Amino acid sequence: MKITAILYNLTDAFCAELAELEPRAAYDRLNKLRHDLPHCIKLKIGNGSFRDAVDLNSLMKREHTFTVKIEPRRGYKLATFTVTPCERYSKP
Numbered sequence: 001m002k003i004t005a006i007l008y009n010l011t012d013a014f015c016a017e018l019a020e021l022e023p024r025a026a027y028d029r030l031n032k033l034r035h036d037l038p039h040c041i042k043l044k045i046g047n048g049s050f051r052d053a054v055d056l057n058s059l060m061k062r063e064h065t066f067t068v069k070i071e072p073r074r075g076y077k078l079a080t081f082t083v084t085p086c087e088r089y090s091k092p
Contacts (some may be wrong), residue, residue: 001056005030006042009080015070015077023066027081060082 048051063086
């Protein structure tokens with residue numbers, strides 16, 4: 001599952017601090033701050049549908065891996081999170 005966060009008007013120090021956090025901690029921080037700073041952080045889960053939000057919620061309750069990539073864009077920064085479920089048994 002792919003989660004994209006568009007970061008507007010945030011300092012470089014904040015973005016550097018965000019890049020140093022573990023991917024799950026960075027997502028949790030952005031998810032919390034998006035309610036306090038709605039004009040600075042826009043979060044999109046999957047394609048934006050309710051079903052993708054439900055799938056992400058169920059995925060977070062199971063074992064999963066998080067990765068993050070923060071890229072500068074013109075006038076904003078783009079943080080792309082990828083959440084994948086862990087496989088308990090490897091397929092032959």
